[in-house]
Amino acid sequence: MPTAVDIPSAGALAEILEEYLANHPAAALLEDGRVLFDMRLAHYSVTQSHGRCLFQLWSEERNLMRTVIEIQHRAQCLRIITRRMGAPKPQALELVPNTDRRTPTSRDSARRNYQRLVERVLSRAFLGAKVDGLRSAMDLEHSFGPAYIRGRLLRGTAAEAIIGVSEAESPSTIDDILTLGILWLDYCRNHADARRHFGGLKVIVPKGSARTTAERMAWLNHAAADFQLFTLDERSEELEPVDIRDSGNQVARLMHAFSQEAALNRCQPGIDRVMQLLPPDARTRVEFRAHSATEVGLLLHGLEFARVRHGANTLSFSQQNEITFGAGANETPLTEETEDLCRELCARLFASRHRDGVHKDPLFRIQPERWLESEFRAGLSDLLPSLRGDQLYSQVPALSSGDRGMLDLLTLDRNGRLVVIELKADEDLHLPLQALDYWIRVRALNADRQRTAVSDRPLSAFEREAYFPDTEISPLSPRLLLAAPALRIHPANLPVLRYFSPEVDWEFIALSEHWRQQLQIVFRKRSTDANC
Template sequence: MPAHSAGVSEQTPAEVAHALEEFLADHSRAVLLDDGRVLFDMRESRYSISQEHGRCTLHLWSEDRNMVRRVSGFSTRKDTLKLQTLRFGQSKPQILELVAQPDRRTPTARDTTRRRYAATLERVLLRSYPDWKADDFRIAMDLEQSFGPAYARGVLQQGQKAWAVVGVNAEESQATIDGVLTVGLLWLGLCREQADGRRLLSGLRIVVPRGTASTTLARMAWLREDAARWELFELDQRTEELMERDAADTGNLITRLLHAPNTAAATERFSVPLLQAMAMVPIADQTRVEQRLRSSTELALLLHGLEFARIRQRVSANSFAQTSEISFGAGVQESPLDPGSEPMIREFVERLFARRRKGGSQKDPLYRMQPEAWLESELRANIGPLTDGQESLARFNTDYVYAQVPAFQASDRGMLDLLTVSHDGRLAVLELKAHEDMHFALQGLDYWLRVRWHHTQTIDASTGIGTFQRHGYFPGLRLSEDPPRLFLVAPSLRIHPATETVLRYLKPQVEWTLLGLNEKWRDGVKVITRKRSPGH
């Protein structure tokens, strides 16, 4: 395909590299398409961008694919970056597309699917509840109420009795399906407000596709029973079979607890390649580097939470000797360190440390990349600003702050979590968010549920020793048997209005605190607002 026919013109290698870097920094879920076919999903792939010999080269690889292309030009439109590429040894250009979201359905196709689903949902419910009537189920966007078109919303009523209903179809992403409970709680509240005493909203019925209910089921178990009745159903859209799920059957939590890394031993094991990697960092900036042990064989180097280098140890193919591999790159960008790449890597590191610093520019992709990771790094280094001096027992023990414990499996929620402990021995779960997210409260509940589950599995009441200490966390401390406290931490202007609404529906056993930070938290974290669950 000729470049001009695709609306792509040539630019300098530096311009192309900057465009690629900026797009991939802003769109971590992007996919690379060739004529509509997915070549790479960036959530499961890695890449490197190099500028050598007057050309920009893009290298992408995953478990089952490897690709190297020269990129000579690009054009942009909303959420899409069109790339003019060349295979090595060929002269005919090929147009590839980087798109921000993996869902490639056209707006018309999505709308048609959702409208058909709303009609199907209404028909199935009326067949299951023949003595009830249904309001027209709607999918229209309602920005004022935070309702998106992915969710079908309606009301079943019988005389003065009524139920709010929300459903989501099987072609939506799992993240969209898991968001149905937040939408359902907001819809229930709106229906009760609009009922104005003319009918009694008994509760909320949620309908999700068959086999997708586990997250919603686990969350619903912690909703207040005095606030409403809660029912969850799975719908097989092919057979139109509706199956109710038992709210008491929460199943197994998808989580794992890894042993705390032995940082001292790792420092010695990685000492030689670490010196080599640190030699790429300007001497004046080396104190800004954070070391994070990913596993017994991988050490990551981070700058304000952004991983920019990694050292991996592998067993040599021809012997039992250990070899070390060093690579550099921001996020999923990665280039091996070797004599040929050293000048490019040194330039990248200098550019990164010059631009990703306090007081940087929001227009700079390296500055704004992974803001939650930056916030996490600030709090890992100093969690003190979050403590409340008026409650000495609830103040955090700053000697024990862990990230992603326990870890979620097969999940990229765009969130980062911290686990610490207060001076009274209570575990404290911190859910962090840098941008507005209406599902903030229930995502925090997800992490709280997993920490609580691990904490209560094998705790020894006589010693206070439980699962976490047996895995190397909180050494020497006696942990309280009480459930963890939940802290939701975000810039105050970025806390979605839905957050407090959802929190009010949680059972009293979920002791929560909502902390609103200053907008310029990168320059120093300060708590601007603090709200607690009733009775605490």
Template sequence: MTSETLAAALGDFLSGSSSAVVIEDGGITFDLAQAKYSVLGENNKCLLHLWSAERNVVRRVLDLETKGETLRVTVQRMGQPKPTKLEICRERDRRTASAKKQARLAYRRVLERALGRKFPDLTLVQLNTSMDLEKSFGPIYARGLLRRGQSGFAVLAVNRQELQSSIDSSLTFGILWLDVCRQAHAGKMVVEGLKLIVPTKCSELVRARMAHLNPSAAKWQLYELDERSDEITEVEVFDRGNISTRLIRCADESEVERRFAEPIALVRTLMPEAETAQLSSAEVAFRCHGLEFARARLTAKPGNFRSEPEIVFGLGAEERVLDGANFANLERLVRSIGEARHAEGPRDNRFWRLHPERWLESLVVKNICALNDGLDRRWCYSQVPAFSASDRAMIDVLTAARTGRLAVVELKADEDIHLPLQGIDYWSRVAWHHARGEFQKFGYFAGRELSAESPLLMMVAPSLRVHPATDTLLRYISPEIEWVLLGIDERWREKLRVVFTKRPETIQLRTAV
């Protein structure tokens, strides 16, 4: 393969691998959900440049081999004559199907022993990991029922070898399993609540979510299992204490526009309708209906103590610094996006299909009152950073009603079973910062008096793409969270319009009896 064909093949694979990981020397070196890359094929060399906040590497690419969802790359490190291998894996859990099955069977035996020791007065009447797609259950979670006489507890557990994202999602499936158990044993047994078991030191997000479930609807119990000692330890759920979250200061809009006036003007000559998003006081993003194609950022120039703006462009993790030699590439990219990314655009075009949630978000920000005419269009922030120790969460849209009450808007363009509990995540962070008056301290809602009321949680999705399990999950949310589920017209790219509304009073709770 020539350097040009290597670069093209590598670029094609990476463009469809926004959540992939790069593995070198047996360990994950880059997570493309956060890292950046560039591919250059010229002068008879194909160079792969990868960088993140932690490291920066350049590898010369010699050969490529695709195996399933993994690209094996033969590379040469600078100054080292002997080639080595790195892998770009779209599938983060690289275990074989048989290895996963064996690990889950072994965990099931550990779990049975541990449950018997921890709850000697309860009888484990069933425990399985079988697939049940009708009820949204897969083999990742062990599901069972602990019984004593005419009462019992639903049990759901997940082992340490599963991905952290699967552990974080366990509460969603725990609630659904509790509901299944209550339906199956209605009139025969009182299923009092849920015992959810996760690996040691992996319960932070699950605990935060469980704290906002309705304690009157079920007994919510969270445990950590040490698989080496078979010891189960209970985790205190409703003692919320300090929430591990921090807010990022809102940039001064006029100052940022002044600082980046030249890059903004340049991009607007290529795409007058481009959206400008202020990421920080030192960086702005350029988007077309939510699809980011370039950024301008301050950078130090050699021999100059002053920072000057530079433009980088590309989709996803791909990034190139704009210069005279590649300006035509930026022009082609902008033209291609503009021709496809509009409501009447070709639906088979990747620019039309990419990041539908960001597209929806851009329309909501422009017309927030289409969701509810009680919202104040003057105050609308998108992608608000509210980071915790375990993630870098972005609140889709933060706005306020005309009464001054905050509203957290969680958006989904496609069916997502986790919508309600992800909404809880963002609501709890906003409520925490709001109770301490931090939004205005950090430059949000400047000059606007905010109501002391707790925020409203608004969950928005196309009407035919609301997951069937959503109503079940919403039944168990704490009454302290006032929420509303809005189903919008499937043709939302053409016009944003609400076609149905659900509130807590419209959904009946299934109790323990």
């Protein structure tokens, strides 16, 4: 039995939970092996009350409140011993880095079975061709992971690269296949002997999972390679081709723009209450960002630490401000009882999150993209004078085929042409195609031009929904701007960009490594560069 000295305090337990969730934003909470919460979609609160550590989580599906009495460290996981009110015995929860709960043995076995399946299917579907070198071995030097099987389809001196992914993999892994497919095609071309020509790429995804890949593939350079997409039903072993010709024009809808100034005015009493809890010398560092007509976030270097929501009182017809605080997905209601906790959090946050902070501190490291976005917003006019720094939208909600996408930044250049800006503070293999997703949606919204009673010319969806007021938006396709610290650009990003359609006018900006202290451009590459 542990002694009293060995029992961690409520504060120590809360700190362990907060640090783990800050370091693992894609974590999942499990009970009896079943995923209760995907932390990419859930909110949580870690509080201390009467010497107890209270852990609350909620999402659209469920709500959970437990008292944490012990935390056991396991390989990359936390086993959390909790007590539920009224329950006779403690119950165990588990925090894991992601939602994939397959054991290494079962995962490897499933991938070997899928590889054999693909070889059978391709041999039947392409008679006269030879399926060669199918494998899924890890190759970190060239960014190839074991989730994808890759190989070649040979026909005399002609050849095609092949890549496939099983339905057992996660949805994000399936959607990311095209990045690896392009890299595999590029690898095959660069390592083929002089007699062999790789004319294209065949991509195989599970049945019902082709939409994202088809939409992306439609905007690749089909003059540079013959890109083909197939779906595979793993039960019937049926391989079906997918027509991607119309996939680049998905139906998109745009929410009406709201008044930032009006939102701030509605939430001002709540904002004032939070500001009174901050250290006086810290108040000038706070950013205010309206998320909707009735919600405003308070941020420090891009990290939202408090929210004010203006709405109806459930007990009367009057309006009131609901205030919550917490970094990231951590969210706690601000009441008289939690004011001291809010002061303590804000004091820690402002002491940790500054330009000369300690990189090991979770509050310094959390959400680096949001910090980079904050610096970009503040310095855009000086950094890129050709862009309209005064006309800048962050996280514009855009709906496409029922899925909600979020744009990092959206602005105009001095000629009225839309510019999509995607920022990354760390290496991201899939940055180009994720940015392409946003570009596709913005292009569709800008191309949706209709006449209205108030205009003598057709207006784009952005103009009809009151974005960029008093500005005529160019009908040209948007520009795509990607930015990342120079030493954090994944080496595969530029090879992937080279396979984009010439219609995608892209530019990659490399920033100085010390961008928190000073935002500077180190070098830039453009789609028009001959040797990009």
